[in-house]
Amino acid sequence: MDGHAKWECGTCGQQHAGVAMVFGPQxxxxxxxxxxxERDAGELNSDMCVLEIKGEWHYFLRGHIEIPILDVPGEVFSWSVWVSVSEESIQQVADHWEDPARASLPPLFGWLCNELPYKQSTISTPTLVHSRDPGVVPFIQLDPSVDHPLVGEQGMGITLHRLAEINHLVEVEAP
Structure with a gap:
């Protein structure tokens, strides 16, 4: 969708400007x-993070929680988020970073490490991290057994109206 396009919402009947299709913390x-x-002793780039907190090392990967847009078949909204993974998992990712076959690696377990704008906390939601081809961020699959609106949205999809709400929530919370 063009960021400048306008569309009429079937839920509220109002005109909305184009919406962002990806949001997420850096x-x-x-x-x-x-x-x-702690930050000076750690490392953060656009894909991975290593951080020592109180003498214990923590490892993080960035990936996308993809949510289908029901009104626009084939389109997805993505939360670009970070998940914590084990030292062994981060080493496996690093060892296969440029491997053309990395998409065939088994998924890695992780915990969601970003608070997203939902009434119920998203921190520590269990996930599976699915590697994709080099140059494509991993796909984050939320545990479908968790009772959380975000999990439901990933499984069932959202409307353009909900996407506009998410855009508004993110804009309101931005510094």
């Missing part, structure tokens, strides 16, 4: 909450 929440000394 770092995992523990990085944002860390002291400057």
């Amino acid at each position: 770092a995992p929440d523990p990085w944002l909450q860390a002291t400057q000394a």
Whole structure:
């Protein structure tokens, strides 16, 4: 969708401007909450993060929670989020970073590490991280057994109206 397009919402009947199809924080929440000394000892890039907190190392990967847009078949909205993974998992990812066959690796277990704008906390939601081809961020699959609106949205999809609501929530919460 064009960021400048307008569309009429079938739910509220109002005109909405184009909507962003990807939102997400630039770092995992523990990085944002860390002291400057902890950040200086860690590392953050656009795909991975390593952080020592109270003598324990934590490892994070960025990926996308993809949510189908019901009004626009084939389109998805993505939360670009960070998940914590084990040291073994981050090493496996690093070892296969440029491997053309990395998409065939088994999924990795992780915990969602970003608070998203939902009434119920999204922190520590269990996930599976599915590697994709080099250059494509991993797909984050939320545990479908968890009773959370975000899990329901990933499984069932959302309307353009809900996407406009998410856009508004993110704009309101932006610094």
